[in-house]
Amino acid sequence: MSDLSNSSPFFRRWDARDIAPLVSLAVLVVFFTLAAPNFLKVATITAILKQGSVLAIVAAGLTFVLLCAEIDLSVGMAALWCACLCGWLYQRWIGGGSSEPFMTTAAVLLVPLASCLLLGFLSGVLTVWSALPSFIITLAMMFIAEGSSRYLTQSKLLKIPEVLAVLGNDGLQSGGRVVVPYSAMLAAGVLVAGHVVLQHTRFGRYVYMTGGNREAARLAGVRTGRIVVACLVISAATAGLGGLVNAGRMTNVTLDQNKDLLLSAVACVVLGGTSLFGGEGGIGKTAIGVLTFTTLNTGLIQITWINDLARQLLTGVVLMAALVINGVLAKRR
Amino acid sequence: MTAATETPLLECRRVGKRFGGIVALCDVDFSLRAGEVHGVVGGNGAGKSTLMKVLAGALPDYEGTVLLAGQPIRLNTPQASLAEGIAMVYQELSGIGQLSVAENLFLGRQPTTRLGRIDWTTIRRKAREWLADLEIDVEVTRRLDSYPLVVRQMVEIARAVHSGARVLILDEPTSALSPPETRRLFALVQRLRSRGVAIVFISHFIEDVLEICDRVTVLRDGRLVETVPKAGLDKHELIRKMLGHRLEAAEVGYETGVRLRARTRELPVFVAEELSLAGGFSDVCLEVSPGECLGLYGFVGAGHQELVQTLGGARRASSGRVLVDSHPIQPGDPHDSVCRGVVLVTADRAQSLFLKGEIYKNVTLAHLRRVAGRWLMRSREAGATRPVLQRVGCRPPDPLLAAGDLSGGNQQKVVFARWLMGEVRVLLLDEPTRGMDVAAKEDVMRLVAGLKQQGTAVILASSEPGMLLTHADRILVMSRGRVTREFADIETDKAALIRSA
Numbered sequence A: 001m002s003d004l005s006n007s008s009p010f011f012r013r014w015d016a017r018d019i020a021p022l023v024s025l026a027v028l029v030v031f032f033t034l035a036a037p038n039f040l041k042v043a044t045i046t047a048i049l050k051q052g053s054v055l056a057i058v059a060a061g062l063t064f065v066l067l068c069a070e071i072d073l074s075v076g077m078a079a080l081w082c083a084c085l086c087g088w089l090y091q092r093w094i095g096g097g098s099s100e101p102f103m104t105t106a107a108v109l110l111v112p113l114a115s116c117l118l119l120g121f122l123s124g125v126l127t128v129w130s131a132l133p134s135f136i137i138t139l140a141m142m143f144i145a146e147g148s149s150r151y152l153t154q155s156k157l158l159k160i161p162e163v164l165a166v167l168g169n170d171g172l173q174s175g176g177r178v179v180v181p182y183s184a185m186l187a188a189g190v191l192v193a194g195h196v197v198l199q200h201t202r203f204g205r206y207v208y209m210t211g212g213n214r215e216a217a218r219l220a221g222v223r224t225g226r227i228v229v230a231c232l233v234i235s236a237a238t239a240g241l242g243g244l245v246n247a248g249r250m251t252n253v254t255l256d257q258n259k260d261l262l263l264s265a266v267a268c269v270v271l272g273g274t275s276l277f278g279g280e281g282g283i284g285k286t287a288i289g290v291l292t293f294t295t296l297n298t299g300l301i302q303i304t305w306i307n308d309l310a311r312q313l314l315t316g317v318v319l320m321a322a323l324v325i326n327g328v329l330a331k332r333r
Numbered sequence B: 001m002t003a004a005t006e007t008p009l010l011e012c013r014r015v016g017k018r019f020g021g022i023v024a025l026c027d028v029d030f031s032l033r034a035g036e037v038h039g040v041v042g043g044n045g046a047g048k049s050t051l052m053k054v055l056a057g058a059l060p061d062y063e064g065t066v067l068l069a070g071q072p073i074r075l076n077t078p079q080a081s082l083a084e085g086i087a088m089v090y091q092e093l094s095g096i097g098q099l100s101v102a103e104n105l106f107l108g109r110q111p112t113t114r115l116g117r118i119d120w121t122t123i124r125r126k127a128r129e130w131l132a133d134l135e136i137d138v139e140v141t142r143r144l145d146s147y148p149l150v151v152r153q154m155v156e157i158a159r160a161v162h163s164g165a166r167v168l169i170l171d172e173p174t175s176a177l178s179p180p181e182t183r184r185l186f187a188l189v190q191r192l193r194s195r196g197v198a199i200v201f202i203s204h205f206i207e208d209v210l211e212i213c214d215r216v217t218v219l220r221d222g223r224l225v226e227t228v229p230k231a232g233l234d235k236h237e238l239i240r241k242m243l244g245h246r247l248e249a250a251e252v253g254y255e256t257g258v259r260l261r262a263r264t265r266e267l268p269v270f271v272a273e274e275l276s277l278a279g280g281f282s283d284v285c286l287e288v289s290p291g292e293c294l295g296l297y298g299f300v301g302a303g304h305q306e307l308v309q310t311l312g313g314a315r316r317a318s319s320g321r322v323l324v325d326s327h328p329i330q331p332g333d334p335h336d337s338v339c340r341g342v343v344l345v346t347a348d349r350a351q352s353l354f355l356k357g358e359i360y361k362n363v364t365l366a367h368l369r370r371v372a373g374r375w376l377m378r379s380r381e382a383g384a385t386r387p388v389l390q391r392v393g394c395r396p397p398d399p400l401l402a403a404g405d406l407s408g409g410n411q412q413k414v415v416f417a418r419w420l421m422g423e424v425r426v427l428l429l430d431e432p433t434r435g436m437d438v439a440a441k442e443d444v445m446r447l448v449a450g451l452k453q454q455g456t457a458v459i460l461a462s463s464e465p466g467m468l469l470t471h472a473d474r475i476l477v478m479s480r481g482r483v484t485r486e487f488a489d490i491e492t493d494k495a496a497l498i499r500s501a
Helices: A009-013 A016-035 A042-067 A075-093 A102-130 A134-153 A162-169 A182-200 A202-212 A214-219 A224-250 A261-272 A283-302 A308-332 B002-006 B048-055 B078-083 B101-105 B120-133 B149-162 B179-194 B206-212 B235-243 B304-311 B334-339 B359-364 B368-372 B378-392 B408-420 B438-453 B465-471 B494-500
Strands: A171-174 A177-181 B010-019 B022-032 B037-041 B063-068 B071-073 B086-089 B167-171 B198-202 B215-220 B223-229 B270-277 B281-288 B293-297 B319-324 B342-345 B426-430 B457-462 B474-479 B482-487
Touching: A016 A261, A016 A283, A016 A308, A042 A075, A042 A177, A042 A182, A042 A202, A042 A224, A042 A261, A042 A283, A075 A102, A075 A134, A075 A224, A075 A261, A102 A134, A102 A162, A102 A224, A134 A224, A162 A177, A162 A182, A162 A224, A171 A182, A177 A182, A182 A202, A182 A224, A182 A283, A202 A214, A202 A224, A202 B359, A202 B368, A214 A224, A224 A261, A261 A283, A261 A308, A283 A308, B010 B048, B022 B048, B037 B048, B037 B206, B048 B086, B048 B167, B048 B198, B078 B086, B086 B149, B101 B120, B101 B149, B120 B149, B149 B167, B149 B179, B179 B198, B179 B206, B198 B206, B206 B235, B215 B235, B223 B235, B235 B438, B270 B304, B281 B304, B281 B457, B281 B474, B281 B482, B293 B304, B293 B465, B304 B342, B304 B426, B304 B457, B304 B474, B334 B342, B342 B408, B359 B368, B359 B378, B359 B408, B368 B378, B378 B408, B408 B438, B426 B438, B438 B457, B438 B465, B457 B465, B465 B494, B474 B494, B482 B494
Parallel strands: B022 B223, B037 B198, B037 B215, B086 B167, B167 B198, B293 B457, B293 B474, B342 B426, B426 B457
Antiparallel strands: A171 A177, B010 B022, B010 B063, B063 B071, B215 B223, B270 B281, B270 B319, B474 B482
């Protein structure tokens, strides 16, 4: 009884919904190339990679959460917390010293990441145990993380290990200029790892099925509670990592970092075509979403005849147009 | 005058509908007189629901013409159909349960006072009048969801009739109703008939169709087989028309008795001790041996469905315990049940499948480690899935299709394919063939019989006596949450079952 074009995997893989995000990206690239003469230069691409890497790392983890039909509102502040704790430990353990012993530096980086795992675990367990939406629990966690950061740093600017500054700003060079930033390489690594886990491990499959139909997954013997907890842990971990990279780019930690990281990350994931309702999407899509979002931001800055104050407005308008077009195409299927 | 009475109220001429290259409905003629109850029967995919969707305005680009009282009309939107007085009452819970009966009756067209506020006094008074008019005895201020399904259906019908519907389409109205409830609904249908409302009655339940309908239209594979008056039609003949050449697939009538088996001497593999679920059932004890099928019979709401779901871990029992091979299983934990080979198949496929996901993902879900190993590969999983899909008779057996693209019967086969990937020691079935056509039912129950032969213990909960008499070795009858009688080693029939429930 089924339509032929429907049963062929080739056609199924290339339906409009899957292509739409790619088309938006292509349209943006073509537009900026025409509108800004300097757009298609190595420097621009490097800038996009550098800017996009933090978003990509955070969005990769967030993709897990959205795929299992939950949300993590605490990613931005978890990132901030991670960076703040890192800065605080750095001041404590290494001080302003010129040498950074390897083990101490490793601890300064790993302890904050571990604390993020704990935050994610807490959000996850409370979400599952209380049966409240993760929206509520992670909203509270967002305030907790922000408050802890404020209390810990006493609103002071903190220094961070040199290695983070290198990670955030340096990269593979060619002709004396950074071409491929280390942060982009790290982001690529996170994306690939996320993709492999989602597509080729049992855990990844359980994430999709838990998001697609939680009751069905539960009845088939999947321990859906654990899957939700794991996804929130992953998301908190990538958020922490993103926070460290971002602090590295700035070469210090202040409380105004990562303010709009949460919403940008959600926009990236959804822009790529991952559903907010779970079960549909993937890391590949998130990567495209991040590129689109960063291209849009970078490109708008390069168009000189646009009023500075109008840029945010334009970003919002273009973003909404892209989201609506993607959404409509997805609905039509 | 004779011409006027002979003009049907609603007439379809050569109505057709295709989806892509698939012809779902082809050149169907259908006529409906005022004051007539007209049954529409046919297997799944016969075109019943397509035809009704055309009439309800849900399929704008149909072929052919629809005439209302001799005038051609075009039904391009549900609003257009409603404006012409054609209303459809769906089988799924309709209306908004949290609102009162009166509010539901006036949904979307509440009368207001001069100040623009909702006029509750009028709403309540009119709601009472309307329901009294149709002899529906409910309190209009109570919440709709405090009433059983049949009342909700009747309220929906009252709403349709009082908004001016002359043609009522009832989609599977009796499939979830107990016999007394069905009787109640039929009484309402008869009252409407005597007032000249034309009623289309779509059902899989042949007996119900034969009881209430004046004429019956049989569809098969999207084409009209025949429209016949009820007089002189019997069940076997009707089933023969529905199935065409596949006469042997017809279910046997159970007016005559069936001999049930005695309890086996074998050690039971699955035991429930003093099991209770608050608001569901209480103090149920049962045991099943390998290769035995225990039937659970009761009207809808008797607790037998909740019992199977609890046995399978989908719900957590409030007391008592369940043992497999004398090993207690964790209450309310399907993971533990599945690990011990205790498997639940529910009536609602949307509860057991990720419909947007590919079939192979749904099939391998429960035994992913065994089927797919450590590193999941789409091709390997699809390859492992295909033979099982063929074994269960899923059509088309294409693992890459989305599960939601399949018909209901085939979706249930996908659920079976999932469990056949591993060992099934105890198979728990909760109305496993609800809403399926005769052929698909037969396919699914053949799979159950196959598992039973291999030594699986089966528990089958159903509100269809025929189904239980065909497939169960012993039958427990449940009523209001308690086991009221066990039929074993005795000759019994439909009437005896219904009487003891």
